[in-house]
Amino acid sequence: MNQKTFGLGLFIFLIIPPVANLMESVMIIHMHMQMPILVITGFLMAPFFQSKFPRFFEKWNQNGIPGILLFIIVVGYWMLPRTMDEALELWAVELFKFISLPFLAGVPLRDSWRKLGQAGKNAVIIFFSIAFITMGWLYINATMQLCNNYLLIEQITLGWGFLTMGIAFVIFLGYRFFFNPSAYE
Amino acid sequence: METVISHKGNSSVLKEKANKILGVNLQDAKISKSYLSVAFIALLIGGTLGLLQGLNRAGLLELPSWLNYYQVLTAHGLLLVVVFSATFTIGYFYAGMSHTLGGLLPKVRMMVWIGFWLKIIGVVLVVIPVLMNKASVMYTFYPPMAADPMFYFGLVFVVLGVWMACFGGFIQVANWRKNHKGQHLPIFSFFATGVFVLLVGATAFVAVEVIFMIIPWSLGWVDTINVMVARTLFWAFGHTAVNIWYLTAVSAWYVIVPKVIGGKRWSDLLTRIVVIALVIMNITGGFHHQIVDPGISESVKYMHVFMSLAIGFPSLMTAYAMFAVFEKTARKQGGKGLIGWYKKMPWSDVRFLAPFIAMLAFIPAGAGGIAQTTNQLDQVVHNSMWIVGHFHLTLGMSVAMTFFGISYWLVPYLSKRVLTKGMNQFGVVTTVIWTIGMITMSGAMHTVGLLGSPRRTSYSTYFENATALSWDPYLIFLAIGGTLLMVAAIMQVYAVFNLMFFAPKGETEFPIAEVEEGEAKTPYWTERWGIWIVLMIIVVAMAYVIPLTDFIVNAPPGSPPFKTW
Numbered sequence: 216m217n218q219k220t221f222g223l224g225l226f227i228f229l230i231i232p233p234v235a236n237l238m239e240s241v242m243i244i245h246m247h248m249q250m251p252i253l254v255i256t257g258f259l260m261a262p263f264f265q266s267k268f269p270r271f272f273e274k275w276n277q278n279g280i281p282g283i284l285l286f287i288i289v290v291g292y293w294m295l296p297r298t299m300d301e302a303l304e305l306w307a308v309e310l311f312k313f314i315s316l317p318f319l320a321g322v323p324l325r326d327s328w329r330k331l332g333q334a335g336k337n338a339v340i341i342f343f344s345i346a347f348i349t350m351g352w353l354y355i356n357a358t359m360q361l362c363n364n365y366l367l368i369e370q371i372t373l374g375w376g377f378l379t380m381g382i383a384f385v386i387f388l389g390y391r392f393f394f395n396p397s398a399y400e
Numbered sequence: 401m402e403t404v405i406s407h408k409g410n411s412s413v414l415k416e417k418a419n420k421i422l423g424v425n426l427q428d429a430k431i432s433k434s435y436l437s438v439a440f441i442a443l444l445i446g447g448t449l450g451l452l453q454g455l456n457r458a459g460l461l462e463l464p465s466w467l468n469y470y471q472v473l474t475a476h477g478l479l480l481v482v483v484f485s486a487t488f489t490i491g492y493f494y495a496g497m498s499h500t501l502g503g504l505l506p507k508v509r510m511m512v513w514i515g516f517w518l519k520i521i522g523v524v525l526v527v528i529p530v531l532m533n534k535a536s537v538m539y540t541f542y543p544p545m546a547a548d549p550m551f552y553f554g555l556v557f558v559v560l561g562v563w564m565a566c567f568g569g570f571i572q573v574a575n576w577r578k579n580h581k582g583q584h585l586p587i588f589s590f591f592a593t594g595v596f597v598l599l600v601g602a603t604a605f606v607a608v609e610v611i612f613m614i615i616p617w618s619l620g621w622v623d624t625i626n627v628m629v630a631r632t633l634f635w636a637f638g639h640t641a642v643n644i645w646y647l648t649a650v651s652a653w654y655v656i657v658p659k660v661i662g663g664k665r666w667s668d669l670l671t672r673i674v675v676i677a678l679v680i681m682n683i684t685g686g687f688h689h690q691i692v693d694p695g696i697s698e699s700v701k702y703m704h705v706f707m708s709l710a711i712g713f714p715s716l717m718t719a720y721a722m723f724a725v726f727e728k729t730a731r732k733q734g735g736k737g738l739i740g741w742y743k744k745m746p747w748s749d750v751r752f753l754a755p756f757i758a759m760l761a762f763i764p765a766g767a768g769g770i771a772q773t774t775n776q777l778d779q780v781v782h783n784s785m786w787i788v789g790h791f792h793l794t795l796g797m798s799v800a801m802t803f804f805g806i807s808y809w810l811v812p813y814l815s816k817r818v819l820t821k822g823m824n825q826f827g828v829v830t831t832v833i834w835t836i837g838m839i840t841m842s843g844a845m846h847t848v849g850l851l852g853s854p855r856r857t858s859y860s861t862y863f864e865n866a867t868a869l870s871w872d873p874y875l876i877f878l879a880i881g882g883t884l885l886m887v888a889a890i891m892q893v894y895a896v897f898n899l900m901f902f903a904p905k906g907e908t909e910f911p912i913a914e915v916e917e918g919e920a921k922t923p924y925w926t927e928r929w930g931i932w933i934v935l936m937i938i939v940v941a942m943a944y945v946i947p948l949t950d951f952i953v954n955a956p957p958g959s960p961p962f963k964t965w
Contacts, residue, residue, distance in 0.1 A: 372949040379941035390930040
């Protein structure tokens with residue numbers, strides 16, 4: 216099985232209602248597992264689109280920046296509590312989630328990542344480190360329920376999830392900063 | 401600048417060549433021999449204590465009040481699961497790193513010696529309160545049972561000792577890579593790196609548990625402890641620890657055994673992927689030890705089953721790779737038929753026989769592990785003797801027997817001696833006795849566990865209860881198995897010290913198998929340890945954030961220390 220088929224299979228698996236319901240029943244699994252895996256499915260399916268529409272990507276995403284901006288906007292949108300709530304309440308938003316994360320975030324991420332230079336890649340990781348730590352702080356310290364569908368404790372859990380993930384990104388940046396790969400490779 | 405680097409490179413290549421021609425570096429050998437000596441002394445003492453337990457559980461022996469069942473159980477667990485396994489692992493990997501990376505650096509040597517003495521101090525500090533019956537908290541030292549603070553300080557020293565050895569390993573590997581730019585780390589040292597990364601990762605959890613929770617609580621600085629958090633931190637360590645010993649055994653299966661049977665290694669890429677997968681996914685597997693714990697929602701437990709079963713996947717890859725190597729090698733040596741090729745395997749060579757039986761044992765052992773990972777099935781066997789049977793099959797067979805098999809070439813290699821025909825024969829007999837003993841004991845434990853016999857309790861008939869009495873025949877088998885194991889343990893320890901000090905002088909090879917000719921080059925991404933470690937941290941964070949936040953935010957008042965014995 217090649218990665219395109221695997222990506223499609225994984226995508227179909229994730230949108231099966233019992234699977235989607237189970238993953239959406241826990242706030243942190245909704246945001247930190249279902250959504251990233253949806254992005255990964257798009258990432259895996261990207262070669263299909265790249266080979267079908269090479270000119271489109273060449274024309275619109277020449278240096279990778281438009282693609283990564285689209286990725287940041289889509290992912291940033293889905294980090295808001297309200298959007299998660301809406302995905303659970305309105306089927307149209309749920310549908311938008313299943314389309315936007317793989318095809319408007321995963322695909323452009325794959326197309327852009329190789330085109331970005333080292334500095335661009337670092338900038339993206341720095342952006343998400345800051346975003347995750349800020350969101351973590353917000354979710355941990357918010358004294359009221361931010362989502363109608365999730366309890367306060369789930370919100371705090373998500374906050375810690377953001378924070379630990381942000382710390383992992385910082386460790387990665389530190390590794391990039393302190394260890395020069397050319398000394399080993 | 402360039403000249404300096406190339407000069408450095410040349411000197412290290414020279415060192416490597418010298419190492420291969422002259423055999424083992426004596427200073428490095430001393431380190432490994434010291435670690436292995438401690439390991440096998442721990443095996444002898446721990447094994448003796450195990451026999452005492454087995455005889456007690458069968459109702460054949462009443463232990464005196466000054467050395468009761470729970471003291472014996474605590475010491476047995478710690479000596480075998482922590483001391484024997486950890487010291488063997490470090491001694492073995494340091495011998496291999498010295499061999500494959502061109503000798504240890506002087507500062508690495510110093511670090512691993514400091515680690516050795518820290519561990520010795522730690523073990524002494526742990527054993528004293530156990531002997532004084534002030535620390536009968538067993539190997540898992542679950543709060544709210546509280547031991548004497550000295551016990552926990554001892555554990556801290558043990559962890560510090562392990563860290564010294566791990567960081568020494570990292571320095572050694574980084575140095576080699578600087579001098580061998582763009583080359584893949586030799587496979588043996590690749591395993592060592594994986595094991596040391598996991599050791600640091602796993603022990604970090606228990607260090608947090610002991611230093612920040614248990615020590616202040618046992619000293620009376622804080623009144624209560626959050627039991628669930630402590631248990632969770634413990635199992636992030638405890639499960640990973642046993643998997644590290646397993647990964648150590650696996651390293652010998654992949655790297656050493658093919659050479660011993662005269663074959664080649666199976667796919668270098670697959671081997672490295674197995675190591676990486678086990679490093680990334682291992683720590684989170686610890687959660688399945690808490691699958692019947694209260695305070696964790698069922699959906700979280702359900703999702704964690706995936707995390708645990710994920711570890712089974714690389715094990716299945718290993719099983720495939722191993723049998724592929726056996727069949728290929730045997731066929732090359734003239735083996736024929738669908739399964740008839742097995743006749744060509746060197747059955748009378750203890751260096752093969754012991755790890756082979758160890759691998760075979762991992763089939764039922766792994767299957768039992770999968771059963772225990774499943775919520776409903778675990779409810780039948782949790783805290784029963786089944787579990788004890790399970791980890792005697794995994795650790796006592798798969799791991800320990802591989803270690804025994806390794807000792808028959810590693811010890812002579814380190815001591816510049818040879819394995820004689822007679823000693824090989826002795827090893828085969830030891831292997832057979834150990835196998836029969838462990839099958840008998842572990843089989844009895846599994847069965848009696850299914851019938852409801854609990855673990856961690858000394859012998860009791862529960863007021864002549866009929867069910868409890870029905871366990872007795874099985875418990876007799878447990879004692880018989882335990883006795884056979886004791887015989888084999890004495891023989892094994894004798895073999896190790898004989899090979900170390902009395903065997904005929906000579907050169908023994910450090911058997912590292914080569915890859916198949918014409919195998920595709922392994923891609924370089926396997927060497928990017930920074931990425932694997934960050935991925936490991938992310939997986940651990942994802943897995944533990946739900947239960948830990950819940951335990952801490954919704955924490956009960958906590959528990960004061962209890963001395964239940």
